Amino acid sequence: MPRLSEVIAALDALWPPDRAEQWDAVGTVCGAPEAEVSRVLFAVDPVQEIVDEAVRIGAGLLVTHHPLYLRGTTTVAASTVKGRVVHDLIKNDIALHVAHTNADTADPGVSDALAGALDIRVVRPLVPDTTDSEGRRGLGRICELEHPLTLAEFAERAAERLPATAQGIRIAGDPGRTIRTVAVSGGSGDSLFDAVRAAGIDAFLTADLRHHPASEARAEAPLALLDAAHWATEWPWCELAAAQLDEISDRHGWGLRVHVSKTVTDPWTAHAASSSAHPAADATSAASAPSAPTDSLGAPN
Numbered sequence: 001m002p003r004l005s006e007v008i009a010a011l012d013a014l015w016p017p018d019r020a021e022q023w024d025a026v027g028t029v030c031g032a033p034e035a036e037v038s039r040v041l042f043a044v045d046p047v048q049e050i051v052d053e054a055v056r057i058g059a060g061l062l063v064t065h066h067p068l069y070l071r072g073t074t075t076v077a078a079s080t081v082k083g084r085v086v087h088d089l090i091k092n093d094i095a096l097h098v099a100h101t102n103a104d105t106a107d108p109g110v111s112d113a114l115a116g117a118l119d120i121r122v123v124r125p126l127v128p129d130t131t132d133s134e135g136r137r138g139l140g141r142i143c144e145l146e147h148p149l150t151l152a153e154f155a156e157r158a159a160e161r162l163p164a165t166a167q168g169i170r171i172a173g174d175p176g177r178t179i180r181t182v183a184v185s186g187g188s189g190d191s192l193f194d195a196v197r198a199a200g201i202d203a204f205l206t207a208d209l210r211h212h213p214a215s216e217a218r219a220e221a222p223l224a225l226l227d228a229a230h231w232a233t234e235w236p237w238c239e240l241a242a243a244q245l246d247e248i249s250d251r252h253g254w255g256l257r258v259h260v261s262k263t264v265t266d267p268w269t270a271h272a273a274s275s276s277a278h279p280a281a282d283a284t285s286a287a288s289a290p291s292a293p294t295d296s297l298g299a300p301n
């Protein structure tokens with residue numbers, strides 16, 4: 001059985017902490033280096049329900065994409081939400097390790113996993129890491145579809161292949177438009193519009209797109225947009241990362257049990273389609289893909 005320090009060293013080799021953005025907070029949040037680890041849980045968010053799951057399955061290490069504390073804190077009192085998380089982790093001998101922007105830009109990284117889930121071929125990073133001479137690391141990925149699809153068909157594929165959330169997939173653009181090239185970026189992607197425009201691709205799939213950047217990007221270029229739930233665009237990385245650790249465990253004969261949480265921690269829990277009684281409803285429905293399941297009412301599973 002490996003010690004935590006050995007497992008963390010393997011994770012740091014996959015996602016070197018010094019490749020994280022300056023503002024980020026990656027690495028080990030809690031955990032004793034000498035503790036033995038037999039079970040590992042991967043998840044997007046270090047929230048209470050994920051910690052409860054880690055306790056339930058007897059994990060000795062929880063690896064999350066999002067940091068627990070992004071800025072400094074002066075308290076981990078259990079009367080605070082995050083302090084409770086820290087208490088429950090330590091009480092149950094569970095270490096917490098974070099790989100965030102260092103996993104975003106890795107090769108393979110978060111957007112490779114997203115492209116893999118969508119079954120599209122990665123061509124190159126959207127914003128290459130200039131320190132990578134091979135040109136494989138960086139933010140986002142530019143991808144090609146094996147066969148062209150309409151925007152409606154591609155949205156349908158995304159809705160099918162990404163884990164289900166209340167939001168589903170929002171699209172902007174003519175649903176009949178042919179899509180051959182797509183930029184994808186797991187997590188909030190609207191800071192990448194300059195690179196997306198420069199790449200001259202047909203569509204951009206990401207999360208958290210805001211009104212003004214989306215509106216301006218649509219006005220400036222014939223670009224289709226697909227906006228998925230933030231959690232859903234990053235969750236495929238958990239499966240990729242778990243497979244990477246599994247392989248390392250096999251190589252070292254560690255016998256780790258590696259799990260991926262299927263708990264939906266996207267904060268949005270329901271979606272109400274707009275009422276057809278509103279005068280703007282015609283425009284809304286015209287822009288929706290008739291066959292894409294983007295307007296369904298529903299709770300996540």
Ligand SMILES: [Zn+2]
Pocket residue numbers: 066186187188230234
């Ligand atoms: Zn994120």
